[in-house]
Amino acid sequence: LPASARPHVVLLCSPCMGHLIPFAELARRLVADHGLAATLLFAAATDAPSEQYAALAASVPDGVDLVALPAPPADALPPSTPVRERVVHAALSAVPHVRDTARSLVSTAPLAALVVDMASVPARDVAAELGVPCYMFFTSPWMLLSLFLHLPELDAGLVGEYRDATDPIRLPGCVPIHARELPGSLLADRSSETYAGFLSLAKEAARVDGILVNTFREVEPAVGEGAGGVKGMPVYAVGPLVWARPVAVGVNREPEHARLITWLDQQARGSVVFLSFGSGGTLTWRQTTELALALEATGRPFIWAAKRPHEDTADGAFFGTDGGGGNDNDPLGFLPGGFVERTAGVGLVLLSWAPQTSILAHAAVGCFVTHCGWNSSLESILNGVPMVAWPLYAEQKMNAAMLEVHAGVATRVNTAGPAGEGFVCKEEMVNVIQRVMEGDEATMMRRRVGELRDRATRALTMDGSSNLALAKVTDVWKSSTSSDKK
Ligand code: UDP
Numbered sequence: 001l002p003a004s005a006r007p008h009v010v011l012l013c014s015p016c017m018g019h020l021i022p023f024a025e026l027a028r029r030l031v032a033d034h035g036l037a038a039t040l041l042f043a044a045a046t047d048a049p050s051e052q053y054a055a056l057a058a059s060v061p062d063g064v065d066l067v068a069l070p071a072p073p074a075d076a077l078p079p080s081t082p083v084r085e086r087v088v089h090a091a092l093s094a095v096p097h098v099r100d101t102a103r104s105l106v107s108t109a110p111l112a113a114l115v116v117d118m119a120s121v122p123a124r125d126v127a128a129e130l131g132v133p134c135y136m137f138f139t140s141p142w143m144l145l146s147l148f149l150h151l152p153e154l155d156a157g158l159v160g161e162y163r164d165a166t167d168p169i170r171l172p173g174c175v176p177i178h179a180r181e182l183p184g185s186l187l188a189d190r191s192s193e194t195y196a197g198f199l200s201l202a203k204e205a206a207r208v209d210g211i212l213v214n215t216f217r218e219v220e221p222a223v224g225e226g227a228g229g230v231k232g233m234p235v236y237a238v239g240p241l242v243w244a245r246p247v248a249v250g251v252n253r254e255p256e257h258a259r260l261i262t263w264l265d266q267q268a269r270g271s272v273v274f275l276s277f278g279s280g281g282t283l284t285w286r287q288t289t290e291l292a293l294a295l296e297a298t299g300r301p302f303i304w305a306a307k308r309p310h311e312d313t314a315d316g317a318f319f320g321t322d323g324g325g326g327n328d329n330d331p332l333g334f335l336p337g338g339f340v341e342r343t344a345g346v347g348l349v350l351l352s353w354a355p356q357t358s359i360l361a362h363a364a365v366g367c368f369v370t371h372c373g374w375n376s377s378l379e380s381i382l383n384g385v386p387m388v389a390w391p392l393y394a395e396q397k398m399n400a401a402m403l404e405v406h407a408g409v410a411t412r413v414n415t416a417g418p419a420g421e422g423f424v425c426k427e428e429m430v431n432v433i434q435r436v437m438e439g440d441e442a443t444m445m446r447r448r449v450g451e452l453r454d455r456a457t458r459a460l461t462m463d464g465s466s467n468l469a470l471a472k473v474t475d476v477w478k479s480s481t482s483s484d485k486k
Helices: 017-034 051-059 083-093 095-106 118-130 142-157 193-205 225-229 254-265 285-298 356-360 374-382 396-406 426-437 440-459 465-485
Strands: 008-013 037-043 064-069 111-116 134-138 210-213 235-237 272-276 302-306 347-351 365-370 387-389 410-412
Touching: 008 017, 008 095, 008 118, 017 037, 017 051, 017 064, 017 134, 017 374, 017 465, 037 083, 037 095, 051 064, 064 095, 083 095, 083 118, 083 193, 095 111, 095 118, 111 118, 111 465, 118 134, 118 193, 134 142, 142 193, 142 210, 142 225, 142 235, 142 396, 210 465, 235 465, 254 347, 254 356, 272 285, 272 356, 285 302, 285 426, 356 365, 356 374, 365 374, 365 426, 374 396, 374 440, 387 396, 387 426, 396 410, 410 426, 410 440, 426 440, 440 465
Parallel strands: 008 037, 008 111, 037 064, 111 134, 134 210, 210 235, 272 302, 272 365, 302 347, 365 387, 387 410
Antiparallel strands: none
């Protein structure tokens, strides 16, 4: 069908790069493989697009219409508002714009579905008004989705705070979740607004018509099981959807990217340690120094996608702003004195947005020190790279537990060392990198991650489980669109 006559899907994504990247890949596949047209709306949180957003926007294929919606006024929330509340607020403010876009599309093309992310579920009202189905695309693992869908019943049965529970939460087919692994920022305080907002999103989520989840059966065999007690909720495992195009080549940064790949070409196979803490992850000054000294001590080649330190929060760079340490004259001034000179030739420090998927795809990379954001985890698996798991925020501790205990493709750093809770000391870092790079444990992890890579790749082929699941749901959308027209 010509693009103009195709049934149209409107996708709405809250201001999280970790959501927008898999949303862009979903939209690309809907257009390229499933005969649909796609408009991807990004509920911006700030007026100026971040470098990250610009990099993605520059690589979106022609068939996908990516639109950044106007951000809410800068002074709408007090400056101290936590990231999660800002995200939910931006998503809510986007609803009238989604209504306008969907209404104007409907006048030219049949509308097949509205697809929202976890934070933008309130837009389902627009789908209801227009009589089209509303699906959620969940960009984190099934384990978190299962927890999310079970939250209302967990909440009803809980006395006190989650952190005080002595028994782990057991969800069907998932590794037991211990109190220390729960998403602290969301579940820390049951009387907080953040928690109330999260709980109300969880209740609303039960009202969507179906859920797509960015996972695959071989990594989470229980996906969909029990659907969190929500009767009849269809759950489709459509992952791993990662953005295969060079999203990370920022505007005007191609020469830097080319130099990086040339440097990697010169390194021995499987020798390089790659470190990145996602789009938003930041460390404290003390932790940054300690990590730098650890890297130096390993003597191994490394690429470190570093962010300026942030003292108060582990997601200090979430909206593409930096952590605030250092200064413009000396952008790497937050690293220990002489570090850059001493490691010249051995290691590269990249400030800001790194071409993560290109780096992980390079044969020279032997291990990925990651915060276990779900996209990073999937990208590591798809490239067969074992992980050092250093979770920082959101659901990352749960992901880390699953990747180590269940999938066997990661080793967690010990953050409860003698230097204080949450701090990773130099000796621990050197040791854990060694374990993932060399020896029996490393061999086993490499074999496991290689197997998972092959299965993930298979799931995405034409007759693979994830592609078939997506075909099934798009058939449902298309059939309801055509019957509406009769
Ligand atoms: N990413 C990147 N360059 C960077 C940092 C992140 O390309 O310097 C990409 C990364 O490849 C992944 C996404 O941004 O696709 C981060 O998503 P993830 O779920 O891992 O973490 P989040 O940023 O949501 O915490």
